[in-house]
Amino acid sequence: xxxxxxxxxxxxxxxxxxxxxxxxxxxxxxxxxxxxxxxxxxxxxxxxxxxxxxxxxxxxxxxxxxxxxxxxxxxxxxxxxxxxxxxxxxxxxxxxxxxxxxxxxxxxxxxxxxxxxxxxxxxxxxxxxxxxxxxxxxxxxxxxxxxxxxxxxxxx
Numbered sequence: 001x002x003x004x005x006x007x008x009x010x011x012x013x014x015x016x017x018x019x020x021x022x023x024x025x026x027x028x029x030x031x032x033x034x035x036x037x038x039x040x041x042x043x044x045x046x047x048x049x050x051x052x053x054x055x056x057x058x059x060x061x062x063x064x065x066x067x068x069x070x071x072x073x074x075x076x077x078x079x080x081x082x083x084x085x086x087x088x089x090x091x092x093x094x095x096x097x098x099x100x101x102x103x104x105x106x107x108x109x110x111x112x113x114x115x116x117x118x119x120x121x122x123x124x125x126x127x128x129x130x131x132x133x134x135x136x137x138x139x140x141x142x143x144x145x146x147x148x149x150x151x152x153x154x155x156x
Contacts, residue, residue, distance in 0.1 A: 012047055012048050012051075013047070015047070015048065015051045015052075016043055016044075016047035016048075016050070016051050018051070019043045019050065019051035019054045019055060020040065020043055020044075022054065022055070022059065023036060023039045023040055023043060023054055023058065023059075024036075024040070026059055029060075030059055030060040031058060031059060031060075032057065032058060032059065032060060033057055033058060034058070039054055039058050042054070
């Protein structure tokens, strides 16, 4: 018999804790009949009766469930815009696409500038006259900043 009383006591405490959490986390427009502080005091002082009363008469029914305990009072509800996750927000996704497009254009512009610079360097190098004949036996060295050419390699 003691076990049954202990089980009922634990169930009453769990019900009271759930009712307190539900009461304290409810929005102001979801609380019916009494102010929030009155519901908290009723749940604390009369845990079993107060908890059952909270779930039956104190809170509004969930949007998907019908109201219990008589006709539902129609109170004007404010429609708040629901927060949108970044991967569902079209403005955020558009800003990412724009930023990516701008970065791609900048990278492409830098590549083109580098290509033009290299082509100009090659043209200038090809237009400069050779330094003249090299004396025999002197080590063949490429010009400064140029990679070695095939004909500049000494024979072995």
